Amino acid sequence: MLNKMHLNTLLRPGFFAVLLGLMLTGCSEPAERTAYPLPEQTQDYRWTDIRERASSVLLTVFDTGEVKVPVSGVLDNLETYPGSEDKSRWVKVFAFHFNHPQYGDVLIDTGLDRRFQSGGQGSYRGVLAPFIVEDSRQQRGQNIGAQLKRAGISPNLIFLSHIHGDHTSGLPEMPQGARVIATAGESFHDYPLIMYNDHFDGVVQIEELDMAAGRAMGPFERVVDVFGDQTFFAIATPGHTAGNLSFLINSSEGWVLLTGDASHTRYGFDNNIIPGWAEDRNEAMRSLEALRTFAEKNPQITVIAGHEW
Numbered sequence: 001m002l003n004k005m006h007l008n009t010l011l012r013p014g015f016f017a018v019l020l021g022l023m024l025t026g027c028s029e030p031a032e033r034t035a036y037p038l039p040e041q042t043q044d045y046r047w048t049d050i051r052e053r054a055s056s057v058l059l060t061v062f063d064t065g066e067v068k069v070p071v072s073g074v075l076d077n078l079e080t081y082p083g084s085e086d087k088s089r090w091v092k093v094f095a096f097h098f099n100h101p102q103y104g105d106v107l108i109d110t111g112l113d114r115r116f117q118s119g120g121q122g123s124y125r126g127v128l129a130p131f132i133v134e135d136s137r138q139q140r141g142q143n144i145g146a147q148l149k150r151a152g153i154s155p156n157l158i159f160l161s162h163i164h165g166d167h168t169s170g171l172p173e174m175p176q177g178a179r180v181i182a183t184a185g186e187s188f189h190d191y192p193l194i195m196y197n198d199h200f201d202g203v204v205q206i207e208e209l210d211m212a213a214g215r216a217m218g219p220f221e222r223v224v225d226v227f228g229d230q231t232f233f234a235i236a237t238p239g240h241t242a243g244n245l246s247f248l249i250n251s252s253e254g255w256v257l258l259t260g261d262a263s264h265t266r267y268g269f270d271n272n273i274i275p276g277w278a279e280d281r282n283e284a285m286r287s288l289e290a291l292r293t294f295a296e297k298n299p300q301i302t303v304i305a306g307h308e309w
C-alpha cells in the first residue's frame with residue numbers, strides 16, 4: 001500500500017525520468033551470459049572443399065503459425081512491391097531442426113508456442129506490441145512444442161538467429177536443460193510496459209557465439225564452423241540487428257541457407273530489398289548483397305528467408 005512518503009517519491013520528477021529511461025532503454029537481462037565453447041576453427045578450407053565433405057544431416061522446417069506485421073517493417077522499399085497497397089501482411093514463423101551425430105537434436109530459432117492459438121499478440125505484451133504483431137494465427141497442434149513431441153525430437157542445442165520475440169517465442173516449450181546460443185553481445189529487447197515477453201523466464205544462461213573468432217570466407221566477412229566438422233556454419237549478417245546470424249547446413253541432400261532476418265521475405269531476397277526494421281541500413285544492405293552473391297554462385301542451394309520459403 002502507498003503511504004504518503006512513497007507517494008511523494010513517486011511524484012518526484014526524477015522518478016518519472018528514471019521510469020521513462022527504464023521504459024525506453026530498460027533491457028532487463030534475463031539470463032547469465034557465458035561463452036559458447038567454439039571448436040578450433042580450421043584455417044585452410046574453401047567453400048568448394050566444404051561441399052565435397054557434405055554430411056548426412058537433413059534439415060526439417062517446422063511451420064509454427066503466422067503473425068500479421070506491417071509490410072513496411074519487412075520491406076524497406078515498397079515502390080515495386082505488388083501488394084504495396086496493403087499495409088499489413090501475414091508471415092510464417094519457423095523453427096528448423098537437424099539431428100547431428102554427435103550433438104543430437106539441434107534447433108534453429110524456436111517458432112511460436114501455443115499461446116498464439118488464441119490469436120492477437122500471442123505471448124507479446126506491452127502497449128507497442130499490437131503495432132509490431134497486429135494479429136496471429138495458429139492451428140491446434142501447430143505450436144512448436146506439439147510438433148516436436150509428435151516428431152520425437154528433444155532439442156539439446158537451440159541456436160537463435162537473433163533475439164527478437166518471433167524467434168524466441170517457442171522457448172517456453174523447450175525441454176529444461178536445452179542449451180541456448182546467440183551471437184556475443186546481441187542485445188535483449190525487453191521494454192517494460194512498452195514491448196516485453198516472458199520467453200527467457202526458463203532460460204538460465206545464454207551461450208554467446210563469438211563471431212569474431214570466425215574467418216572471412218568470400219563473400220562473407222565472418223563465418224564460424226559451429227561444430228568444427230563443417231556440417232553447420234554460422235554467418236554474421238548484421239544490419240537487422242547487430243548480431244543477426246544466417247546459417248548454412250552442409251547436407252548431402254544439398255546446401256540449405258537460412259538467411260535469418262537479414263531478409264524476412266523471399267521477395268526482399270529476390271529483389272535486393274532489405275527489411276524496413278534495420279538497426280543499421282548500410283550493414284543490412286551489405287549483408288543481403290553477400291547472401292545474394294553466395295546464392296548466385298551456388299545455384300543448387302536452397303534459400304529460406306527468415307519468414308518465407
Ligand SMILES: [Zn+2]
Pocket residue numbers: 162164240261
Ligand atoms: Zn527480427
